[in-house]
Amino acid sequence: HVALNNLQDAGAVASSAAAEIYGLNILAQDIQDDSDNITRFLVLAREPILPGIDRPFKTSIVFSLEEGPGILFKALAVFALRQINLSKIESRPLRKQPLRTSDDNSNRYFDYLFYVDFEASMADQNAQNALRHLKEFATFLRVLGSYPMDISMT
DSSP states (O other): OTTTTTOSSOOOOOOHHHHHHHTOOOOOSOOOSOTTOOOOOOOOOSSOOOOOTTSOEEEEEEEEEOOOTTHHHHHHHHHHTTTOOEEEEEEEEOSSSOEEEOTTSSOEEEOEEEEEEESSOTTOHHHHHHHHHHHTTEEEEEEEEEEESOOOOO
16 A cells, blocks of 8 residues: 555555565564564465465464353364364454353353464364364354465565
8 A cells, every 4th residue: 555655654564575575665674572473464365275285274263152161171172182283372252242141140251252273274174073073062163264374474
């Protein structure tokens, strides 16, 4: 947007490769406050990126669970039982109904969405089986996408 519209009073946070491609000047480098930060970009394609044996894939999902003892453990175990490594687990309260009261009105608790990245592609039979198992007790499950791991543009 900055380059295409020749904006002189705006900037962009991007890789040095993007600056080179779009003919932009780099004003500052290494502006992150954590050198281990990883930025993820969304890639939209008309055709899917087919997983190959030459590179590992990662898949991102989001799901919700009913409240109950050990239910998150059970959800994560579907991956452990199939030797699928989890690289990210994040929880966020649901927006539409973040706080509920229990039946006896004594306890209040949050409903959560869980965002998980795991190291396998959707073409992997183990990943398909893990998600099929998770669907048995998840109240909601959506695959956000599968993509090659460790694609770096410096």
